[in-house]
Amino acid sequence: MALNQNKPAQSTLDDIARKLNVTKVTVSKALRDHPDISLETKEKVKTVARELGYTPNFIARSLSLRRSGTIGVVVPKIAHHFFSTAVETIYDSALQNSYEVILMLSQENAQREALHIQTLLSMRVDGLLISLSKETKDLSLLEAVKKSGLPTVLFDRVVEKPEFSTVTTDDEEGAFSIIEHAIHCGYRKIAHLAGYSHTSIGRLRRSGFEKAMMKHDIPMHPEWIIEGGFAEEDGYHAFMNIYHSKNLPEIIFAVTYPVALGIFSAAREKKIAIPEDLDVICIGGSNYNKYICPTITCIDQPVQEIGKQAISILLDNVMNPGQNRIQKIKIPGRLFLGDTCRKKSA
Amino acid sequence: MALNQNKPAQSTLDDIARKLNVTKVTVSKALRDHPDISLETKEKVKTVARELGYTPNFIARSLSLRRSGTIGVVVPKIAHHFFSTAVETIYDSALQNSYEVILMLSQENAQREALHIQTLLSMRVDGLLISLSKETKDLSLLEAVKKSGLPTVLFDRVVEKPEFSTVTTDDEEGAFSIIEHAIHCGYRKIAHLAGYSHTSIGRLRRSGFEKAMMKHDIPMHPEWIIEGGFAEEDGYHAFMNIYHSKNLPEIIFAVTYPVALGIFSAAREKKIAIPEDLDVICIGGSNYNKYICPTITCIDQPVQEIGKQAISILLDNVMNPGQNRIQKIKIPGRLFLGDTCRKKSA
DNA sequence: GTGAAAGCGCTAACAC
DNA sequence: GTGTTAGCGCTTTCAC
16 A cells, blocks of 8 residues: 555644744643743744644654553444443543543454454554443453553443453342332233343342242243343344244333343344244443333443443552552442333232 | 653664574564575564564664554544444554554544644654544644645544545535425424534535525524534524523424434423424434434434445545545435424415 | 754554 | 674763
8 A cells, every 4th residue: 555645744843843943842741831941932933833734643643652542442332322321421531531432343252352352452552442342251351451551441241350450330129120110010020131140140040030030939930031232133032032922921121221121122023023922121222222112121221330440440540650559340220110021010 | 750660671673683693684574574585584583572572672673674564643523423423433444554543532622633733744654544623723833734744634623725635415405405304394483503614514504404494495593503512412502592482393303413413302391292382303413322212213313324424535535645636525314304303285 | 044863652654 | 502783762971
């Protein structure tokens, strides 16, 4: 590929320096308001800089300073209420602290996730914020990152290792309480479209489900616990499986909001009315939940809070090198009462 | 801030070179499979590189090559169906072409948008993809960017200047056809919650609306055309304004999907039933539209197609420097028939 | 107050 | 095949 041809020759410190018969050092200092430089020179330098449309070269600056002023973020998806909201919060907080964000999407693919983390490392980001893909099992890269000393915070989809700071909803408690709510409403035949148990949210939500069931002595059907992904299509397919088994539960607890919607789709196709014939609850909401029919009773995740805490813990470690404080934050979800799961206890 | 303290000392070409008693040049070539280097040396180099956990320094590489292999993207928001979907597509296409994406969010703020564009310039991105904020009026920065020769493509929220490539929905035609549809359904009292007329989508959608109304000789009420933003809250407030004027239209044409939902909220609060008492249509949908009550009849935007075309045109210019081909792509939307706007013509 | 020298980690051109 | 030299644009240290 031809070099330096599509790229405009942006002006440099030297360009400014030459115009003023000084050196680039003087210019560099002047532009950064270094006390060394006289007011007069500063004025002149800044004027010429403006005339030339000078923009400092971030790349050169980063190389010289050995810090980039950027935070790397890896999430499974962005076209998704939880992540787009969290990411927006992360961007805002980072900007307030004068950090830039480099966002990468794993698309729920472990290999791509690893690639992106590598790229972020090579970009010499000052910190790393990760929410793991649904496929991620091999944690060696993550551990290498951690060992290298790069400040890292995991959020939402995490690993339960003592060496990582994590910020999550209290998934187990959330699942427990919504199931208990369903039981209080009189439901007994409860199915769970679970996430993969190698993911933190899958495991914890399922565990909360099981604990609530056991506490209230409700029998659990193995065929009513189906592991899968976190997307709409996963809910759709899992429901179809249950449907074809001819043994429908009264209510399905979906591991995520999109999975719940997938159930809606499938049920509609099979002419099963929600919540009359079959009820649905889940963990996580969406900003459109109030417009959905029926509105889903769910555990609302404090999405912005999660994003805010994650970036705040990260920046704390980035800006105070050497401290490496590890924090495990669990933020409780809140039960949102929608149109589903309204039956009275008998 | 203390330097080089929070940052792990990542290994460099020199580290590998020293271990093998060669120079970094040899190592650099070996790692890139340069034909100069013998197979044996390559093997050795790669082994040591692996042992040391070597990651090439993207920053240094970019500086040396004078190209970063990145595309800068600026959008108003990310927690929004249109943008999160478009951005996801952009990321995928970029990755397929071995480009990284640097995403920035203007949060609908012109000043922040300018800042981000500056930052992207300083990062020496190889190309720029922009969807303008609702506030953007001053185009001087944009023109400077263009003049500098950096390949730039605008999408969705664009400016109609011959020097920019643009990719949009055919907004005017979309508005025209959905209004015509409403008219065919028998609606006459039609209001428009319009976007700001200094934005392309605001102006064009309004123009489509007006053309359809004029073609069918339907009178337009000035108080039924309200300019505003593109978000839910804008729809909410605009509806309240109309409501308080005590002069309700039969149907409201909302400039965006979120604005339509804002109307839903406000109408619900005022006990006005949709679509019975008041009907709503809009431009743009959401992946959750089929679950909304009532499902909104709208012009579905080919979001992924817009993203795909935008990045494709950009990369074409990035990878073929000097050609600077300017393209104006308008992709037609598709009328989606939902539960709203179903009245039969009288 | 200003500048010369050195270096960040990498790549390209050209010797050897 | 491998190494030498130079340079990308910037900042820091230390003379002057």
